[in-house]
Amino acid sequence: MIIDSQVHAYEANTAKRPWYSVPNWPAHVTGEEMVAAMDEVGVDGAIFISAFSLYRFDASYAVEAQRAHPGRFAIVKPVDPDNPDVADVVAEWKQTPGAVGIRIMLTKESGWAPGHPGLDRIARAAISHDFPVNLHCWDNLDNGIALIDRHPDTRFILDHLGILQPRVPPAPPEASQWSPWAALPKVLELAKRPNAVIKVSGACTLSKEPYPFADIWDPLARVFDAWGIDRCLWGTDWTRAAAVVGYAQATEPFRLTSRLSESERALLMGGACAKAYGWKPGKDAG
Numbered sequence: 001m002i003i004d005s006q007v008h009a010y011e012a013n014t015a016k017r018p019w020y021s022v023p024n025w026p027a028h029v030t031g032e033e034m035v036a037a038m039d040e041v042g043v044d045g046a047i048f049i050s051a052f053s054l055y056r057f058d059a060s061y062a063v064e065a066q067r068a069h070p071g072r073f074a075i076v077k078p079v080d081p082d083n084p085d086v087a088d089v090v091a092e093w094k095q096t097p098g099a100v101g102i103r104i105m106l107t108k109e110s111g112w113a114p115g116h117p118g119l120d121r122i123a124r125a126a127i128s129h130d131f132p133v134n135l136h137c138w139d140n141l142d143n144g145i146a147l148i149d150r151h152p153d154t155r156f157i158l159d160h161l162g163i164l165q166p167r168v169p170p171a172p173p174e175a176s177q178w179s180p181w182a183a184l185p186k187v188l189e190l191a192k193r194p195n196a197v198i199k200v201s202g203a204c205t206l207s208k209e210p211y212p213f214a215d216i217w218d219p220l221a222r223v224f225d226a227w228g229i230d231r232c233l234w235g236t237d238w239t240r241a242a243a244v245v246g247y248a249q250a251t252e253p254f255r256l257t258s259r260l261s262e263s264e265r266a267l268l269m270g271g272a273c274a275k276a277y278g279w280k281p282g283k284d285a286g
Helices: 031-041 060-068 086-094 117-128 141-150 184-190 214-227 247-256 262-277
Strands: 003-007 045-049 073-078 099-105 133-136 156-158 196-201 232-235
Touching: 003 196, 003 232, 003 262, 031 045, 031 060, 031 247, 045 060, 045 099, 060 073, 086 099, 086 117, 099 117, 117 133, 117 141, 133 141, 141 156, 141 184, 184 196, 184 214, 196 214, 196 262, 214 232, 232 262, 247 262
Parallel strands: 003 045, 045 073, 073 099, 099 133, 133 156, 156 196, 196 232
Antiparallel strands: none
16 A cells, blocks of 8 residues: 655646646646556555645645545645634534645745744644644744644644755755755654654655665665654655656655665555555545
């Protein structure tokens, strides 16, 4: 069983469902196209994160795609801390078929600090409705850690290793001073929080080497050691990462590496995700 912990599918940018912004993503990757990409490499199911860059807090396309493919997708919706009725939004989302979590976009540009009352409402509502909170704070890790510590009874899933990832292919080592793993010590320290698990999503975008991205494995080994492989969730972060790696390129290094045992691979590429979200793919999964 292979579960991708982070994918984004979406329609083309039209008046029917206009995009909020236009990132360097493919012009469209519909639910059908995402399933086809998964089928090509044997991925059984995926956690479909409604694309905040395109649709903000509107998860209607994710709902449509999950309805069309209930055995392949579970869905996660970004929620708005500035909405005074956000707890009601979470309660309504809990009743949505296939819904398995909510997401907070705690980036620097959001301006939200850990003491924001809306963040507290979301964290409490997540407990009430038994949802994990997906936390996107890759350029704002200190505030992310503070939020996790502020709510020790809320389950958090740290997106994208907590590490800022490129949207274009990185320059080779001799041409770049960029240090992709600079935040790793804080990420390792965060592993001490028992109410958090971590997505190993988009990891291939942190490589300065061509496919199969051999230089990611030493830092990832430190993540696995600190967090425990049973708290690590593999994911492609496709299509956000599409300008850097293709879907197969983001999958095969994990399936083929000798750095993982078969039992470790089973946890990383499916078992840990199924446990964190309480969901497994299958025809009755919806």
